[in-house]
């Protein structure tokens with residue numbers, strides 16, 4: 001069971017016993033960080049619920065299983081954050097894009113999909129799915145509705161969902177996922193059985209990248225260490241261009257922190273003509289992570305970011321906790337300034353000086 005799902009032993013145990021006792025609640029809610037396997041597990045259970053050979057069988061090959069895996073089973077309904085239809089846009093164009101986004105979900109295990117922050121689960125779709133849930137099932141068995149990111153239901157949409165959760169038609173199962181449980185309506189949470197998903201360990205992520213994607217050990221360890229326990233984030237680093245920036249941010253941070261004033265000046269200079277706000281944001285977010293690693297080292301927690309323990313330890317000896325918090329605040333302010341369109345060279349220059357100052361103080365003391 002759950003062959004493709006890595007880690008999550010506690011969640012698997014809970015769900016496993018629901019399956020062996022044939023007691024799958026009408027509404028399951030998987031809560032936990034981004035990219036740790038909530039959606040993958042939800043789809044796996046959906047497949048099992050729809051399998052013609054029954055929930056408890058090991059079947060993965062019947063017609064129902066095959067169609068469920070491709071999200072093509074007529075009794076499997078999927079809701080996820082998506083933009084509303086534009087007034088100028090035809091229904092079919094909108095549906096086409098929706099369908100291709102849906103395919104992205106199952107293109108591969110742990111596909112690194114990030115829904116844009118502005119996207120919500122649109123009410124029209126919820127209504128349509130309801131109508132279909134109320135009809136009798138196509139295959140005469142159960143019906144399953146998987147809702148990704150239920151923390152992105154607005155109040156309006158959530159209320160219509162609530163109506164159906166209060167009196168679920170028989171044979172209908174809901175499986176919801178959410179990163180922020182506090183953003184899900186309490187009335188929905190109270191009607192669902194909540195299963196917690198945790199961050200993955202660096203070892204689990206490293207092993208997956210090596211075995212599934214054939215990455216070499218060194219790279220796998222590096223991406224795992226940057227990912228804060230999220231396999232999808234690790235994959236985004238490994239296979240999307242964003243990774244280069246994040247890794248570059250670590251090198252820059254280290255150089256400026258360990259270097260002298262001139263190093264800060266020359267890094268700042270390299271941004272003199274930069275117009276790429278997304279890149280600058282990504283770099284600053286990388287600096288925030290680096291600062292967090294050094295802080296964790298200070299507090300004796302080094303679970304994450306241990307790809308370069310030597311330098312993190314070295315950095316932690318060059319500064320103190322107060323300076324690190326001050327730097328973290330400055331970095332957040334830098335992000336805010338970019339949001340207010342302050343020009344990039346100005347923001348980056350002040351940030352490099354701050355990083356250099358944070359670590360320089362003790363460096364001078366030691367000399």
Ligand SMILES: [Zn+2]
Nearest residue numbers: 051059062065
């Ligand atoms: Zn089957």
